[in-house]
Amino acid sequence: MAPQPSLRHEKDDRPWWLAVLVLIGLVLAVVIITNDIYTQVFRTVVNGAGITVFVTLVAFMLATVLGLGIALLGLADSIVLRQIARFYIEIIRGIPILVLLFYIAFVGAPGLVAAYNFIITPLVKSGIAEPILVRDLSLMWRAIIALMIGYSSFIAEIFRAGFQSVDIGQIEAAKSLGLSRYRRFRLVVFPQAVRVIFPPLSNDFVSMVKDSSLVSVLGVADITQMGKVYASGSFRFFETYSIVTYIYLILTIGLSLALRRIEKKMKQKPR
Numbered sequence: 001m002a003p004q005p006s007l008r009h010e011k012d013d014r015p016w017w018l019a020v021l022v023l024i025g026l027v028l029a030v031v032i033i034t035n036d037i038y039t040q041v042f043r044t045v046v047n048g049a050g051i052t053v054f055v056t057l058v059a060f061m062l063a064t065v066l067g068l069g070i071a072l073l074g075l076a077d078s079i080v081l082r083q084i085a086r087f088y089i090e091i092i093r094g095i096p097i098l099v100l101l102f103y104i105a106f107v108g109a110p111g112l113v114a115a116y117n118f119i120i121t122p123l124v125k126s127g128i129a130e131p132i133l134v135r136d137l138s139l140m141w142r143a144i145i146a147l148m149i150g151y152s153s154f155i156a157e158i159f160r161a162g163f164q165s166v167d168i169g170q171i172e173a174a175k176s177l178g179l180s181r182y183r184r185f186r187l188v189v190f191p192q193a194v195r196v197i198f199p200p201l202s203n204d205f206v207s208m209v210k211d212s213s214l215v216s217v218l219g220v221a222d223i224t225q226m227g228k229v230y231a232s233g234s235f236r237f238f239e240t241y242s243i244v245t246y247i248y249l250i251l252t253i254g255l256s257l258a259l260r261r262i263e264k265k266m267k268q269k270p271r
Contacts, residue, residue, distance in 0.1 A: 021253065028246055041230060041243045048226035049247060055140065055222065056212045059147035060205055066148060067155030074160055085156070092153035097146070098214055104146035105218055110134050143215035151208060155201065162197035163189055195266055202259035206252050213248070223247055 032038045074085035095103075113134050123129035166189050174184040216225035223244055231240040 018257075021249075025246075025250070028242075032243070032246075037236065037239055038243065041227075041236060041239050044230045045223055045227045045240065045243050045247060048221050048223040049251075051140070051220060052209070052212050052222040052251070055144055055147070055215055055220070056205075056209050059144045059212070060151065060208050062144070062148040063151040063155055063208075064201070066152035068159055070152060070156035071159035071163065074156065075163060089153045089156055092149060095150070097150045097211055098217065100150045101143060101146040101214055101218065104149065105139060105142040108145070109137050109142045113137060139218040140215070140220045143218055143220055147208065147211065147215075151204060154204060158197055158200045158204070159193075162193035165196045166192045198266060199263055202256075202263065205259070206256050209252050209255060210248065 032042050070085050070088055073081045074089070076082055076085075092100075113132055113136075117124075117131040120129045120131070124131055170188055170192075171184060174188045179187065212222060213224040215222055216228060219225065227240045227244040231237045234240070
């Protein structure tokens with residue numbers, strides 16, 4: 001009996017593409033080491049890698065927490081809470097990340113500072129606290145807040161789909177055993193839903209690594225901003241943006257491979 005096409009393709013689908021990418025990466029690494037211009041560009045641009053990683057990790061963790069909260073609101077018994085969650089998701093998903101960055105940086109941040117100063121007015125008058133200025137909220141944290149809000153709407157939908165994928169019969173069985181709502185979620189729903197949630201959630205993580213480059217429009221010194229500054233001063237646009245692309249590919253492909261390996265291990269575990 002001939003093997004099924006999907007199984008045959010999976011068996012024959014060796015990662016030749018990865019071998020080609022590794023070979024190209026090694027060639028570029030040799031060029032960077034041996035060529036003074038590329039070496040100088042790399043040393044300049046790579047200084048922004050720490051900011052890129054920090055912004056991505058913090059923004060994604062906050063977006064995951066916020067997205068989980070919005071998803072739980074969307075599955076609440078109260079129609080008011082469900083409508084609030086849907087309103088948030090539809091509004092935020094309709095705003096481009098770049099526009100959201102500008103809005104949070106130049107509209108949301110001043111409004112947040114003004115609200116904070118208004119709340120602590122009694123403490124300011126008594127000398128216990130001092131008002132803060134808009135410039136005290138750094139552009140990097142404004143960018144993190146914008147990415148958090150922008151991605152939370154997509155992550156909320158991922159969580160919602162994962163939770164709703166669990167067989168309703170198992171939830172009813174847990175109810176009949178007298179488990180509380182929290183225990184049903186922790187012991188029955190979440191362990192099964194995480195298998196559905198993890199693949200699209202990991203894709204969003206990789207996407208945030210790329211979208212973190214948008215923070216450069218606010219002057220945050222990430223990889224893209226460091227490359228932009230160097231290229232504008234040296235006019236070495238080809239060399240600079242080749243290195244920027246090279247670093248981003250290392251981050252995204254390396255992260256994708258690691259997450260795919262975790263996903264395979266999760267599938268191999270018994271349910």
